[in-house]
Amino acid sequence: MKQTKKEKINALPAILLIAAGFLLNPWVLSPLLRLSHGHLSPLRLIVVLLFEITAISIGIYGLKHRKTYSVISKNTLFPLLSVLLALTTIEFALHVLTWLSPSVAHVLSGRAIPLHISDERLGYRPNPAHPDHDARGFRNRISRVQADIVAIGDSQTYGMAVRREQAWPQQIETLSGRTVYNMSFGGYGCVEGLALLEEAKQ
DSSP states (O other): OOOOHHHHHHHHHHHHHHHHHHHSSHHHHHHHHTGGGTSOOHHHHHHHHHHHHHHHHHHHHHHHTTTTOOTTSHHHHHHHHHHHHHHHHHHHHHHHHHHHOHHHHHHHHOSOOOSEEEETTTEEEEOTTSTTSOTTSSSSSSOOSOOSEEEOOSHHHHTTTSOGGGSHHHHHHHHHOSOEEEOOOTTOOHHHHHHHHHHHHO
């Protein structure tokens, strides 16, 4: 059956919408936009998939009912633009949260943040970018300039197998009411301890 001019006009934006839905998928966007070093985080994946599903669904519906339905009508554009605006707002909020909080950045990155980084003096030291570490890289809630007690040691003092607040330096702080700063890390020995002692005195 020969298509009318109206059907052709209605079919074109529907086809474009379907094509956009298929092209703007996570596997294309990840390397194209270089998000999270070649892959999307779970939350961003949801945002992209929601837009993709919405675009393809409206496009297929418009193509199927092209005789009487146009995807560029007010009844279609408003919900489509609303969804697009909502997803854009969510993505913007994720960027802001990533900038404000290292913990959120860790979750959104979709990849593991190294626990330690290389260091000329120590060989390696705790990574300040890790969500469980403070700005100096040590396993504390906040970075302190002064503290009543400084804990220096290996993984036992760091609290490798327990949560940060369960490590014994934090337990001493809770029980004694004194400020305790944990400057330990797994694998550290006497050499690293002496270097950290000098750092703690500064």
